[in-house]
């Protein structure tokens with residue numbers, strides 16, 4: 001098989017294409033958006049289906065082995081099994097999602113666990129100002145702690161009333177709706193609170209460090 005037809009070859013090619021877009025500043029409109037006035041951020045178009053985007057590996061994470069750890073610079077490290085996660089209050093959120101590849105999808109209904117509640121339980125230390133997050137497919141992404149610790153964020157287990165499918169990150173994915181969707185890790189495994197920012201998979205490949213869709217923070 002040639003480089004282009006093996007799964008690794010296809011994945012490498014996709015990653016390189018997106019790196020090149022980042023270098024060239026592709027997809028930038030240069031217009032600022034105003035969330036008070038508009039619903040669709042600049043340069044986005046509305047879709048009604050739900051595209052699947054990942055690195056081509058969709059790990060099969062059984063609920064029996066799923067866990068979530070919150071560790072690093074916290075007073076009280078948290079390590080919860082699936083059963084322990086399910087015993088926590090289940091909350092609902094509705095929000096719009098915006099992908100850096102220009103699609104947006106309105107009114108996504110999620111159910112899951114409040115991120116602010118879990119962070120309150122872990123109690124980050126004052127020097128912990130960022131997080132790095134790890135997923136079962138090896139994906140990583142980073143956030144300022146303040147962007148993670150927001151009431152609209154959710155560790156989602158359900159979408160539109162049914163269990164989140166494996167292709168969309170089930171059994172557990174983070175949803176951070178105020179930033180581009182690459183900041184919402186699927187198949188999340190660990191959240192580590194750190195003192196210095198640590199860029200993740202796409203951030204080291206030219207994507208913006210924060211990713212605010214209203215400011216079109218697509219690339220660094």
Ligand SMILES: Nc1nc2c(c(=O)[nH]1)N[C@H]1C(S)=C(S)[C@@H](COP(=O)(O)O)O[C@H]1N2
Nearest residue numbers: 051052053054055135139168182184185186
């Ligand atoms: N674990 C993991 N999470 C991930 C990704 C990934 O490759 N692996 N891709 C990100 C990107 S770039 C996007 S746009 C969204 C896509 O989520 P979806 O497939 O549910 O639409 O997941 C994000 N979270």
Ligand SMILES: [Mo]
Nearest residue numbers: 053099100182
């Ligand atoms: Mo993306």
